[in-house]
Amino acid sequence: MLKRIVGVLATATAAVGLLAGTASAADLIRIGSFLSATGPASFLGDPEKKVLELYVDKINRDGGINGRKIELIVYDDGADAAKAGSFAKRLIESDKVDVIVGGTTTAATMAAVPLAERAEIPFISLAGAVVIVEPVKKWVFKTPHTDRMAAEKVMLDLKKRGLSKLALLSEDSGFGKSGREETLKVAKERGIEIVADEIYGAKDNDVTAQLTKIRNNGQAQAVLVFGLGQGPVVVTRNYRQLGMSLPLYHGHGVASKDFIKLAGGAAEGVRLPAAGLVVAEQLSNADPQKKVVMAFTETYQKQFQAEPSTFAGHAYDGLMLAVEAIKRAGTTDKAKVRDEIEKTKGYVGTGGTVTMSATDHMGLGLDAFHMVEIKQGNWQLAD
Structure with a gap:
C-alpha cells in the first residue's frame, strides 16, 4: 500500500552519489500524500498518483527546491475514509512530512482535516466539496472547484436554455451529500425549482428505481447527477436504457475520459462544468491558462499515452502550490509554508488562476469553470 519515491539522483560516480545521498538525507523535503489509486474512485486517484510521481521526479532532476530534493511518500486508501485517516496520521507522526498534498475524495479529506489542523501541518486537498474550505480552516487548502460552483454553473446554463424545473439525483457519499446541499441552496437563490430529490448508493449497480420516479413525476425539464467514481456511469447508462431524453447534467466529479469510456454512447449529450484542461485546444489563445494546460497535456500524454483528466490537473496544481510556497x-x-500558500496570488494552473487569502483557501472564481458537453466521445465547449 505504501510506495516511496525518494528523489535523490547520483550525478557522478556511484560512490559519490551514495555519499551525496547520505549527506543530504536530513535535507530532504518530505511531501506526503494519501490517494484513492485503487477502488471505486481509482479513475480520480490513479492519475493523481501518476502526476505527483512524474513531477516530483522532474523537479528533482532539475535540482529540487532551493537545492533540496523531494521525498514523496504516497499511500493508497482505496477510497476508504478510515484508511485515509490512518494514513494521514502515519504521514504526520511517523513519516514526519513537511506538507500533505492529497485526499482524492471528500470523505477521505475530511477524515484527515482534524489531524492536519491539530498537528499544524499544511494540507492541500484534491477533493471537491465546499465543506473542505468553508468555514476556513487555518491549515487546509484545496485545488478543485467546489460543488457549489458546479451547481451555480449548471443553474446558469439552465437559465440560458430557458429551463427552470430540475430533478436532482445525488450519491450517498461525502461529495454527493455536499453537492446535494449546495444544489438545493443555489437553486433557491437562482429561481430554479427542484421537482424531484432522489438518492442512490455509491455501490449501487442499478438506479432505475430512482430514475423511474423522476420520469413518472413528469415535471422535470432537466436532471442533475452529483456523484463520482462508478456511480455516475451506472446512472447514465440506466438513464438511456429507460429512454429518458431530458437534458442530463453531471457535477465535475466525472470530468475524466474514463467516464466517457465506461458510459459509452450513453454519455453522448451529457453536460457538466469542468476545468479548461479538458478542452485545452479549444480555449482562446488570449486565455492565460491555455499555455499551461497545453504544456501539461503534452507532458502527460507523452508519459502515459493518455489524455489527462481534471483530477490529474488537481494533483499538479496542489504540488506546484506547495513547491512554490516552500520556495x-x-x-x-x-x-511559514502555510502562510505562503495563503499568500498565493495569480498562480495560473490547470484549474484556473488561483488567488488565495485568509478568507479563501481555494482561490478560484466561477470564471475558472467551463460548461462542456460530451459529443462523439469527446469534450466540447458549451459556454
Whole structure:
C-alpha cells in the first residue's frame, strides 16, 4: 500500500552519489500524500498518483527546491475514509512530512482535516466539496472547484436554455451529500425549482428505481447527477436504457475520459462544468491558462499515452502550490509554508488562476469553470 519515491539522483560516480545521498538525507523535503489509486474512485486517484510521481521526479532532476530534493511518500486508501485517516496520521507522526498534498475524495479529506489542523501541518486537498474550505480552516487548502460552483454553473446554463424545473439525483457519499446541499441552496437563490430529490448508493449497480420516479413525476425539464467514481456511469447508462431524453447534467466529479469510456454512447449529450484542461485546444489563445494546460497535456500524454483528466490537473496544481510556497518561504517551517500558500496570488494552473487569502483557501472564481458537453466521445465547449 505504501510506495516511496525518494528523489535523490547520483550525478557522478556511484560512490559519490551514495555519499551525496547520505549527506543530504536530513535535507530532504518530505511531501506526503494519501490517494484513492485503487477502488471505486481509482479513475480520480490513479492519475493523481501518476502526476505527483512524474513531477516530483522532474523537479528533482532539475535540482529540487532551493537545492533540496523531494521525498514523496504516497499511500493508497482505496477510497476508504478510515484508511485515509490512518494514513494521514502515519504521514504526520511517523513519516514526519513537511506538507500533505492529497485526499482524492471528500470523505477521505475530511477524515484527515482534524489531524492536519491539530498537528499544524499544511494540507492541500484534491477533493471537491465546499465543506473542505468553508468555514476556513487555518491549515487546509484545496485545488478543485467546489460543488457549489458546479451547481451555480449548471443553474446558469439552465437559465440560458430557458429551463427552470430540475430533478436532482445525488450519491450517498461525502461529495454527493455536499453537492446535494449546495444544489438545493443555489437553486433557491437562482429561481430554479427542484421537482424531484432522489438518492442512490455509491455501490449501487442499478438506479432505475430512482430514475423511474423522476420520469413518472413528469415535471422535470432537466436532471442533475452529483456523484463520482462508478456511480455516475451506472446512472447514465440506466438513464438511456429507460429512454429518458431530458437534458442530463453531471457535477465535475466525472470530468475524466474514463467516464466517457465506461458510459459509452450513453454519455453522448451529457453536460457538466469542468476545468479548461479538458478542452485545452479549444480555449482562446488570449486565455492565460491555455499555455499551461497545453504544456501539461503534452507532458502527460507523452508519459502515459493518455489524455489527462481534471483530477490529474488537481494533483499538479496542489504540488506546484506547495513547491512554490516552500520556495518563497525559503524553508520547510510549517507555519511559514502555510502562510505562503495563503499568500498565493495569480498562480495560473490547470484549474484556473488561483488567488488565495485568509478568507479563501481555494482561490478560484466561477470564471475558472467551463460548461462542456460530451459529443462523439469527446469534450466540447458549451459556454
